[in-house]
Amino acid sequence: MSNMRKQGIMFWIIVLLVAFYIIDGLFIRHQIEWSSIIVPVAVFGIVFLLYKYPPRKYRKAQQPKIKPSARTMAKVAAERKPTRTEKRKTYPFQVIEGNKGKNDDDLTKYH
Secondary structure, eight states, X not given: OOHHHHHHHHHHHHXXXXXXXHHXXXXXXXXXXXXXXXXXHHHHHHHHHHHHSXXXXXXXXXXXXXXXXXXXXXXXXXXXXXXXXXXXXXXXXXXOOOSSOOOTTTSOSOO
């Protein structure tokens, strides 16, 4: 049995035990008053309903159920990818070696 399945079983066992305790306290032993349980149940119900049916502005967009082809995905990726601008411009200049010989002694040590 996987770990996720065990956690799910434990969760539902705890939920059922808590529900049984609340029902036992309300109807059989009369230890829990209705007024003390109405507010938590109402808050839980509202949170559950908002989770299950969120308002329109918080809903996620529906994903398509058909998987797009590799060609379509490549096209979408190319559209999303920003165009790169090069930092340096390329100029058509070339360095021409001179006729004088270079002397290492004439060069400065620190440029």
